Amino acid sequence: MPALHSAFSFANSTLDQVLDDLSVRFIINCPPEELASRVCFQVEEAHWFYEDFVRTENASLPSMKLRDFTATIFQHCPLLRKWSATHEQAYENFQTYKTRIPVRGAILLNHDMTKCLLVKGWKASSSWGFPKGKINKAETDQACAIREVIEETGYDVTPLLNANEFITATVREQNLKLFVVRDVPLDTIFITQTRKEISKIAWVDLNSLPTYAKSSKRKVQGANKYYLVVPFMLPLREWINKHNPQQQQQQQQQQSKDLKKKSKKSSNINKNGDNKKQDLAELEKQFLAQFPNINMKYQVHEPVPQAQPQQPHQPQHDSQQEYVDPAKTILALLKKTPIKY
The missing domain is CATH 1.10.10.1050 (Dcp2, box A domain)
Known part of the structure; x- marks a missing residue:
């Protein structure tokens, strides 16, 4: 044989x-x-x-x-x-x-919507990002997102995915669409199904991510580490505020406090005089709070109070005394005083 x-x-x-x-x-x-x-x-x-x-x-x-x-x-x-x-x-x-093939994926959130799931590439220099990948021919957006999340994390989001809850962004001419998936248990064990593609999978506090929290320092720190996460932070925060009544109530209370402080400060300025430095600082603070995704490397336009129309220059004088034209006074003196040669 x-x-x-x-x-x-x-x-x-x-x-x-x-x-x-x-x-x-x-x-x-x-x-x-x-x-x-x-x-x-x-x-x-x-x-x-x-x-x-x-x-x-x-x-x-x-x-x-x-x-x-x-x-x-x-x-x-x-x-x-x-x-x-x-x-x-x-x-x-x-x-x-x-680079022009559309990318689909998901933003996985815990029940309280305070943490999101991120994955890190295989190389040491790789950045963190949401689980996502390029869509295949004839594949639907939802099917691509579900497949990519399973491949990169081992977790099936099918029961939690809502086709109407998503955020889109365009990065370097590439369209990205990430579905927002809530109520993912924090004790879920994630195991990537890929080889030499994903090195780490971790829950990350949203407040620690650049541009999510209202802190200018976080805008600079970790920008390269999370460069594919940053474009989604501002719309994600707005989405969470709309879908989380508790956070929305807290935001409304904070806005009410800010308005009261602003009203009180305006009243004090009217009583005590114009304090331009403090006023500009307050305006800058409000501007950065409303637009937390402004990259501080770029020049930020600071609102400047409208300039008052320039009035013709008038010499200072006592309002109780009659104003005397200096030119007429000099001519009168010249007439009375003889010129000596």
Whole structure:
């Protein structure tokens, strides 16, 4: 009886053998009508498979960035070799196209809506963000958001997701739509279903995030760390205020206190005189409170009281005394006083 051949393994494979396998898996077996429009997507999936699975079994194989991997497989695969001279342009076009693919995801909140769930990329330099990803062809917004949250956190938001509760933003020409999902238990155990994509999953206090709290210092601190979170903070805060009666009541009470303070201060200014420095400081404070997402690196226009129309210059004099024109006085003196040569 002939010996059975052992199953193929990447552990002892050469780079050429691995590229042969990847070419068959992702390129050659792809239907021709799909390959023509999805060749770069197929190459990207082959790259993920290579880094996530192949190199896990065979660490001696070189790690490659997508650009280098694209050049390598274009030269190796028979179906792609004829385009190997133009692979660089194809790569650049693909990267530009990817930045315009709509992104869908979800903002997961606890019951009190004081915390949100964030995920961190695999690399040490990666930033934090909401679970999200690019939408697939013919995929609905809700289906994409549910799939991406499951892939990145292992949590299924289907029972909690409301198709009418979402926030949209545009970042670098890319449309992002995140559904707001409430009542996620804080004791939920999140386990990513991805490989080498998500390194951390954590609940984060909303007040600690840049631009959410009314603190100018937080606008600067952590801006790069949460740059994909910041565009959603102001609309998220407004959304929470509308859907949380307790926070809305607290906000109304605070606004009432601010109005009383403003009225009292205006009364004191009218009685004690105009105090321009204090008035401008108060106006600036109110401006920043109303627009907490203003980036302090930019110049903020400070409201300035309207200038009064300039009056013709009048010399100072006692109102009880009759005003005397200085020119007429000088002429009168010249007439009375003889000029000596």
